[in-house]
Amino acid sequence: MLGLRPALQLAALLLLGVVGAGQGADVAGLARQASEALRARDFEAAERLYRRLAVLMPDEAGIDLNLGLALYSAGKYDAAVGSLGRFLEAVPDHAPAWLLVGMSHQKAARPAEAVFPLGRAVELDPENGVARLELTDALLRSGQPDRARTEFSVLTARNAADPKAWLGLGLSCAELSGRAAAELERTAPDSAYSRLLLGRAAAAQGRLRAAFGHFRAAESIDSEAPGTHEAIAAVYRASGRPEWAAAELAKRSAPEPCERRLPECWFEAGDHGRVIEWAEREGTPKALYWRARAYAGQAEAAHARLLALPPSSAAYQLAGTIEDLAGNPREAAGSWREAVRLEPANPNLRAGLLRALRSAGQDEECEREARALLRRWPDSSVGRFHLGDALRRMGRVEESIPLLEGAVGLSGGDAVMRAALATAYLAAGRGEEAVPHLEAALETGEDAQLLFQLSRAYQAAGRREEARLALRRRSAVVSAGSPEPRQGEIAAP
């Protein structure tokens, strides 16, 4: 992200252009005052002055650029996008303006909308590392991990000491690994490869009996499934049965030559790129399995590089993300706190902290942090959402509703924020108002919790038949859920 200092330097450059236009002493004086206001970080005053300048010089596009910068610096991202958009109509190839538009979307938690302007910024100024980092981050956060991985690879090649690049590369690879695993689970849920991956995921979370069950199931489907005995042996060791682990490993047949064990052999040699290249050409369960594992291997390697660098906000962000995924929100909150401490001007880190606090049920701290975020970025949909949601969870429903309404509006209708607003409406006895938000939130996919709420909202609106229908949809979702089968003991080999 572009910090305040470079932003001010950029402002100073832009101001030169405006003053140079020579519109008279009043204008020059106003421009000077505006520049000083920016330097003094009095963004409200800067905004006021640039608005006056815009009235005085309606045809001067540069005023819109400066106004956009002031608005961006004041945390008024929507207004900044508008002002910068007017400027770009007049000067379409201005890389810094595209960058600011993209960053405004990024800070307003709209990564998908940030991709195009950031892409233009990179196109116009390929050497701009900030623009490329923002673009890759937007790609990753908007569900385009493949492109993000490519861009992050470029960044790590350019600067191997950049922690954010390594973090982004690792997260992109992790996302790609997760996608391959999901595809395997969807297309071949009964394959040995699917069970192997499920077993690995369970083992990583410490669910040893579940892991054991999956590994044994994989073995019964395909006795030659790769790494099964080793995985089972690892479960035995973690359960305090090293003698069973040894017996399990003894069941392995003699290893085949490397060329007959592809791509397993490449994977063992750490050649994840080759495994991915091979797996991308195949469409089999085996290929999906190895694609998932190879991307996971690349993610691990990238994160190892990150952790080898001096402590950084990116390293704590990684730790926070991992703790989040492992279901340890209190520990995650600790890591995010450190990340915020190292980089307080990064709203994404603050958003990570808020998410962890929300999961940990630390509502009072969540309220404090959200208020702090809103003081700095008053138009932040994320800040309003977390403040509103924390208040709702603490029972202050009436206070929460305007905040959540604001968050939904600013975010352009984010599904999670809509769901939180609907919950507040229902708790306040305003179920009818929850209906459109729940219907919109459900457009992203069926969800048992939302369908129950929709049923209650329809009931409140007197739409009884639709309420019943929503419950039927809920039942279908619940029935389709596949609860983990009952797990037996971790038995001897």
Place this chain on the structure above:
Amino acid sequence: MPRTVLPGGPWLGSALLLLCGAAAFGQIRFRDVASAAGVEFVLESGPTSRKPMIEAVAGGVAAFDADGDGRPDIYFTNGAASGSLRKQGPAQWNRLYRNLGRMRFEDVTEASGVAGRGYSMGAAAADFDNDGDADLFVAGYRSNVLYRNEGRGEFSDVTQAAGIVSEAWSVAAGWFDYDNDGALDLLVVNYLDWDPADDRYCGDRDRGLRIYCSPTYWPPLPNTLYRNRGDGTFEDMSDASGLAGHAGKGMSVAFADFDLDGWIDAFVTNDTEPDFLFRNLGDGTFEEVGLLAGVALASDGVPISSMGADFQDYDNDGLPDIHVTALNRQTFPLFRNQGGGLFEDRTARSGLHGLTVSRSGWATKFADFDNDGFKDLFVTASHVSDLAEEFESASYRQRNAVFRNTGNGTFTDVSGQAAEFLPAAHRGAAFADFDGDGRVDAVTSTIGGSAELWRNVSPSRNRWVAIRLVGTASSRDGAGARVHVGGQVVTAGSSSGYASSSLVPLHFGLGAEPGAASVRVVWPSGADQIVDLEGLDRVVTVLERRR
């Protein structure tokens, strides 16, 4: 008659009167008298380092008149050795304390024959054989027991003869007359398909912190419905009634006729699963309508760890409402009956969301503790995990709570001024006017700690009346009868709270200047009876008039 002249002149007298007036309205006070009363019960959960979850959910309590002397006695269920799940000595016996009057009790467990066997969980008192004395069902882990009261407080185990031997893990049970034949039937609430040999490790191995596992790891069980044949035996109607088709992780049960169709319905709390509302269709079958009625889940749609429940009319609109306890961050939901078979989640609007979101609750009871005509709430509190502090922002030992009903649909937390509640691992609770002074008292159990007997010493001058029902065509207890006094309605029955039971006269606070002069009873038999109250501040017996 000479006028009393207060020292200090008329102004001081007025001030004192004002103070008294303030005290009379809206003050709830309890004092723990367990030790002085001779109630020294300790709930032994049999804690071990293996942390089988059965240790965390024990603790049902019952208040009922075991010896027929008109005074409510106290029965505590108790645990067992965690490994064998057998009682290995007197410390693990269930205990019956006989009420001697004047808030004094004596332990009569041995003489009464109700020490129990196995790991006991819940208690449900009722006169199932309609012989005029209260019997007792004790739910437990593969050890349900039915005790028939042989008179004068002596009980015999008739489980086998009654045909209700069970191999399930039952936590609670409740007596109700679902077919309105005058013989009380039994709904047994079953929890999980769990075996003590299942030594699952939950917690943090790295820190050596083993905790009780979540129930999500084990399959749910359906509840069991036993129909009382009226001859001392029961018939398992779980399949025929439709109940067997609904597996949950049951913790408690409360009954009321929520749709006023004359057939008693059942609300069952489930741990981490949607709660059940079994609507009685009147033909021997039930329809589960919890989701449609809006009581299966709180308004956010997320299943919670529902523990205890009560099913009474808190807002005096004549319709029974539901209150549920759960763990911290889940709130204790309040569902207001809107009529037409629908409820609305009133947790936030009643103020209970904010009052309960940081608490974990077990028992809950709607009762008018200050006799002002509005039912308040008493909640026992504790987290389920004895290592809660290590994993989340919560405390294991918590203080009980009293929420006063303000009369306008909201509750206020009066716990701080109501009593010196101390943090403990509270579980079940029963409620009765143990000292006969017209104020509802409470008795609670505590895992690994002393039971608490909360004598209600509220400085209220409000009036009251308690109605003791004697059914003739209906069951002797009158279970399921709807009793109206003024604008208030109470559904007769003993099940409430967490795995607990209070078989006592129905208590009505009437305020300082009551206008009510009669009581109306709508019996399960269909009889609709109005009886004039010839006086207040007393227990009035209403004998069911035959139609």
